[in-house]
Amino acid sequence: MGFLLFTVAAAVLLVKLGLWQMSRGAEKAALLESLAVKSQQTVTSLEAADGKGAGVSLSGSFAKDRSVLLDNQTHEGRVGYRWFAPFQSGGQWVLAELGWVAAPASRESLPELPTLSSVQGIRGILDKPSKRIVLGGGNTETGWPRRVQTIEPSLLGPAMGLTLSPWVVRVNAVDSTDNTFSLPAIPVWEPVVMKPEKHYAYAAQWFGLALVVVVGFGIWWRRTSR
Structure with a gap:
């Protein structure tokens, strides 16, 4: 008995447990379908964007020499960083994620980042920064580019001397003055982890x-x- x-x-x-996983799968499928529809409805200003997942095409320029490197990011087994830079469009500043860059062999060195001065526009998806648990002192480094443990616009903005939007743009394409600029980083962002x-x-x-x-x-x- x-x-x-x-x-x-x-x-x-x-x-x-199986039914719970089925339910989570259905929720993720619905979310991805919703984001796919929103991403196709591209707008040209942050004010017009309909929140997370909205497609944006912004004209403007990057702030020089104020890049941010999100630490402890791996891609295909290699250690590196997610590269963010502040972009101004319509009088507003927003952090743009340009993708993943490999880390140098020495922890004391940072990657060489190309200049973004020729970029006149970015296209991508609007998103909120991912929440990360940080042990220790968090974002304590100085200088630029700056290595950080979390992307927090409310904290990074004052360090940059800028008022940053709480959103980030996950960039998938850029427009440049000579139409030859290509993203030097590898796009790795996914709307859902699983x-x-x-x-x-x-x-x-x-x-x-x-x-x-x-x-x-x-x-x-x-x-x-x-």
Whole structure:
């Protein structure tokens, strides 16, 4: 009797975990579909943007020599940084993420970043900075480019001498004076960390384990009932 109760409880728990993963997958799929629709409705000012996921095409210019490098970012097994720089458009400043850059061999050195003076416009997706847990002193370095542990416009703005928007633009293209400027960094931003397909795969694993538990109990029951 005890083994039967254990089997039922384990099977119910595993099925619930599978259903939860299915639910999370459906939520992620709906979110991605919503963001895809919003990103296609491109606007040309931050005021006109409809929040997270909105597509923007902004004209303006970058602030020189005030780049920010988000620390501890890996890409394909390599250590590096996510590169952000302040961009002015329509009298407003916003941090633009330009992508991932590899870190030099020595921690004492920072990557060589190309000048952005020829850039006249950026295109990308509006987003809020990701929340990160920081141990220790947080953003304590000085000088530019500045290595930071979190992207916090409310703190970085005063350090830059600028009033930054609380949003960031995840850049996927730039416009330059000679039309030859290409993004020197690798775009790595994803709207969701775990895609729906992965949730569905986890759900299949939980359902599979539930089936194994039930079948295992059935085999045990037949053997002990003889």
